[in-house]
Every structure is written in C-alpha cells, then in structure tokens.
Amino acid sequence: MKYCEDIRIVSENGYVVLNNPHNGCWIKLTEECFNYVNNYINTESEHEDFINQFDLDSRIYIEDILNKLKKLELIDxxxxxxxxxxxxxxxxxxxxxxxxxxxSVMEFAGEPSTEELKSVFQILSKIGVKTICITGGEPLVRKDFFELTEFARERFDKLCLMSNATLINEDNAIFLADNYDDISISIDGYDKKTCEAIRGVNVFDKIDKAIRLLKNAGMDKISVSSVITSINRNGESAFYELNEKWGTVPILRRFAPVGRGRDNDEKLFKEMFIEDLNGRSINYKKTEVNWGFLPQYRTTICDAFMSNIYIGSDLCIYPCGALNLQEFKGDNILKIDNFYNYMRNKGYRETSGYNNYKSIMPDRAPYCSGCKVYMFCNTCPAYMYLYNKYGYLEAYCKSRKTILEKKIYG
Incomplete structure (x- = not known):
C-alpha cells in the first residue's frame, strides 16, 4: 500500500488535505486521523499488527478511511x-x-504537408492511440482535408473535428457526418449579434445552417462552444436555450489573453474580470467552467503528457491547445526515432518545453508557493499561467484565497 504518484498533501488549521493530481480527487482529514493513516501506510511492520494495537471502534474508523482513500485513488x-x-x-x-x-500565435507555422500529416497519423495509430481530434486554424481550409480525413478514419476508433462551421455546406455535410464521431463548433455568443461581434458578419447564420445540414445528414453528436467575454457574459441562459433549440451540447470556456485575445483583452476581458473581482460571481452550470466557486469534486488536474498531447501545425508537441506557445514547444514528432519508446520512457521530460510546463503546475509554480488552497483555485493550470503572464493573477488570487480558505479549512 502506498500513496498515489505525485500526491499533494497540505495542512492548515488542524486539517490535512490529500489530493491525487491525476484525477482531481481529494479528501480532508483531521491531523490526528491523518497521522494514524500516514503511520499505517508508512509502517515497516505488518499492517495487521499495526491496526491491531487500536480498539475495535478505532480500527473500524481507520479502515473506513483507508477504503475511502482507495476509492478516491489517493492510495494504490x-x-x-x-x-x-x-x-x-x-x-x-x-x-x-x-x-x-x-x-493566432501559431499563424507563422503555416501548414504541414499531406504526407507529413499522414506520417503523424501512422505513428499515432501504431502505438495504440484511440482518439484523434482534428483542429486548426480551420481544418476545412485545407484542400486535402477530405483525403486526410479518410486516411485517419481507417486508423482510429474515434475521430473528432473542431470547426468554425462556416465552410460546411450541402456538398460536404454528409461526408462529415459519415466520417466523424462528433463535431465541435465554435460560436462565442448566444445570438446573431454577440456571435458576429467576435467572429464576423454572417457567421451566426452559417453556423445555424451548418448544424441543420449536419443533423439532416445524421450527425447527432454536435457540441457548440462559447468563450466567455465581456460581450456575451450576460447570456449564459440564452446560450443554453440556443443549444436546446439546436439539439446540441453547450460548452463554455474561459477567455485566454493570448494572440488576438491579448490584443483585444481590454474589450473582451478586462471589464468582465473587474466585475467578477468586485463581487459579481459567475457560475456557469452544466459546464467545465466554475468561475469564482470552489469545484465540488475535483482539484486542479492536467492530463497533458499522460493521456493527451497537442500537436501543433509545426508538428511539434505541446501540452495542450491553450499552451501552444514557444516556451512550451517540444520535439517535432517526425524527428523522434521511436515514438513508442519516447512516450513510454518519458523522453519528453528532456525538453525545455516540458520542464517549462511542469514549472507552471500549481505545486511548483512560484506564484503558488506557500498557498494552502493552490490546488482548488483553478481546474486548469494554463489559465493561472496566462493570468500571471499578463498581470491578472494577483487580483484573481486576492479575490479568491480568503473564500477558499474558509470553505476548505473553516
């Protein structure tokens, strides 16, 4: 019996919080209870001898805690x-x-060739990758999009597409429905006005038409995503109603001040951010976003380099799409001799991109040092990094730390 790999253990005010950073599960124990459990796990003697020193009620209690730790995968x-x-x-x-x-930070990279992408698909299929999500840029701008789709369809169990939907039409809707298991469409609003304020004229109508075409072609797994900005922040209810009308799955995402997002953050982000700091708590139900509230079930987790990676249009490995920045750039997948051994032996750990990524994880990031609630404040380390990089983190932290400390340790 042993603790999970990289377990986080934080103590404050007579309590100890244990957290598995790989699945987000956590539990709070009294210091007394934790000491018993810790001694049990770390004892060199037989566990049965250790547990038998306690009276019956104490044994039952400790064994119950141990069962909970196993269920939450905090041990074994x-x-x-x-x-x-x-x-x-x-x-x-x-x-x-x-x-x-x-x-837009990747626009310099342009496009890999058809044969390069086919080689990437071959490499990934040979090592047993089950799911591929094709994204961009806008994937449908490629002239070889249909060829690449057919090539990938033959090699993976699940094929997903992320698109702005403006190039979906009568000629390709059936092809997309036949070859993709699900399609995610970006709208970034809840009606024509808010969508087009961010994405451009006539985009909303094109999305509406594309969804109807896909539905008619038999595609029933369509999600519609919206990045929350100052333009659309008051429309969460209307966004859900729109998705109900379309028969699509709503997904809300946080704003990332990167690329053109950084250029336009005064207009798209700052006003909303200041309102939130001043007490306007935004709680987006039915989504992965939990702005300003303690996540009920999971702490900060990240599956980058464990079960998921992002391959940029430069064919280099990045932790995820939110961190496709030069400082997190890894090796070019086509220049790795044996990708299976590379992943199995964690060869990516030798890259500066990976080490820069690890340095922003909340258990290592200097801006989280000494904090007793660092694992609860945000479920995505990328946003904490971006908030820090662009000067928002101090205000973000100040607005949440006291509340979280009371919720966790009060």
Missing part, C-alpha cells in the same frame, strides 16, 4: 500513463479573424 493508484487521445492542428490558417483567437 494505478496510473497507466497511456496516450489515448491526441489533438492535431492540421493548419494554423483560418478563414476568420476572431477577436479572441488564441491560436
């Missing part, structure tokens, strides 16, 4: 560390110029 955790899904930006080019686009 089997981290397979298998790469199961990969996001691939097959292009950095796009037919839109959305105000908030973070991926």
């Amino acid at each position: 955790y089997n981290n397979k560390n298998e790469l199961v899904s990969v996001d691939i930006a097959i292009t950095a080019l796009c037919n839109l110029k959305c105000l908030h686009c973070a991926n």
Whole structure:
C-alpha cells in the first residue's frame, strides 16, 4: 500500500488535505486521523499488527478511511500513463479573424504537408492511440482535408473535428457526418449579434445552417462552444436555450489573453474580470467552467503528457491547445526515432518545453508557493499561467484565497 504518484498533501488549521493530481480527487482529514493513516501506510511492520494495537471502534474508523482513500485513488493508484487521445492542428490558417483567437500565435507555422500529416497519423495509430481530434486554424481550409480525413478514419476508433462551421455546406455535410464521431463548433455568443461581434458578419447564420445540414445528414453528436467575454457574459441562459433549440451540447470556456485575445483583452476581458473581482460571481452550470466557486469534486488536474498531447501545425508537441506557445514547444514528432519508446520512457521530460510546463503546475509554480488552497483555485493550470503572464493573477488570487480558505479549512 502506498500513496498515489505525485500526491499533494497540505495542512492548515488542524486539517490535512490529500489530493491525487491525476484525477482531481481529494479528501480532508483531521491531523490526528491523518497521522494514524500516514503511520499505517508508512509502517515497516505488518499492517495487521499495526491496526491491531487500536480498539475495535478505532480500527473500524481507520479502515473506513483507508477504503475511502482507495476509492478516491489517493492510495494504490494505478496510473497507466497511456496516450489515448491526441489533438492535431492540421493548419494554423483560418478563414476568420476572431477577436479572441488564441491560436493566432501559431499563424507563422503555416501548414504541414499531406504526407507529413499522414506520417503523424501512422505513428499515432501504431502505438495504440484511440482518439484523434482534428483542429486548426480551420481544418476545412485545407484542400486535402477530405483525403486526410479518410486516411485517419481507417486508423482510429474515434475521430473528432473542431470547426468554425462556416465552410460546411450541402456538398460536404454528409461526408462529415459519415466520417466523424462528433463535431465541435465554435460560436462565442448566444445570438446573431454577440456571435458576429467576435467572429464576423454572417457567421451566426452559417453556423445555424451548418448544424441543420449536419443533423439532416445524421450527425447527432454536435457540441457548440462559447468563450466567455465581456460581450456575451450576460447570456449564459440564452446560450443554453440556443443549444436546446439546436439539439446540441453547450460548452463554455474561459477567455485566454493570448494572440488576438491579448490584443483585444481590454474589450473582451478586462471589464468582465473587474466585475467578477468586485463581487459579481459567475457560475456557469452544466459546464467545465466554475468561475469564482470552489469545484465540488475535483482539484486542479492536467492530463497533458499522460493521456493527451497537442500537436501543433509545426508538428511539434505541446501540452495542450491553450499552451501552444514557444516556451512550451517540444520535439517535432517526425524527428523522434521511436515514438513508442519516447512516450513510454518519458523522453519528453528532456525538453525545455516540458520542464517549462511542469514549472507552471500549481505545486511548483512560484506564484503558488506557500498557498494552502493552490490546488482548488483553478481546474486548469494554463489559465493561472496566462493570468500571471499578463498581470491578472494577483487580483484573481486576492479575490479568491480568503473564500477558499474558509470553505476548505473553516
């Protein structure tokens, strides 16, 4: 019996919090209870001899805690560390110029060739990757998009597409429905006005038409995502109603001040951010976003380099799409001799990109040092990094730390 790999243990005010950073599960124990459990796990003697020193009620209590720790995978955790899904930006080019686009930082990279992408698909399929998400830029701008799709479809169990939907039409809707298991469409608003304020004229109508075409072609797994900005922040209810009307799954995402998002953060982000800091708590139900509230079930986790990686349009490995920045750039997948051994032996740990990524994780980041609630304040380390990089973190932290300390240790 042993603690999970990289377990986080923090103590404050007579309590100890244990957290598995790989699945987000956590538990709070009294210091007295934790000491018993810790001694039990670390004892060199037989566990049965250790537990028998206590009276019956204490044994039952400690064994109950141990069962909970196992259920939450805080002890005896089997981290397979298998790469199961990969996001691939097959292009950095796009037919839109959305105000908030973070991926615009990759526009310099252009497009890999058809044969290069086929080689990437071959490499990933040979090591057992099950799911591929094709993204961009806008994937449909590529002239070889249909060829690449057919090539990937033959090699992976699940094929996903992220698109702005403006190039979906009567000629390709059936092809997309036949070849993709699910399609995610970006809208970034809740009606024509808010969508087009960010994405451009006539985009909303094109999305509406694309969804109807996909539905008619038999595609029933469509999600619609919206990045929350100052323009659309008051429309969460309308966003859910719109998705209900379309029969799509709503996904809300946080704003990332990167690329054109950084250029336009005064307009798209700052006003909303200041309102939130001044007490306007935004709680987006039915989504992964939990702005300003303590996540009920999970702490900060990140599956980058464990079960998921992002391959940029430069064919280099990045932790995720939110961190496709030069400082997190890893090796070019086509220049790795044996990708299976590379992943199994964690060869990526030798890259500066990986080490820069690890340095922003909350248990290592200097801006989280000494904090007793660092693992609860945000479920995505990328946003904490970006807030710090662009000067928002101090205000963000100040507004939440006291509240979280009361919720966790009060």
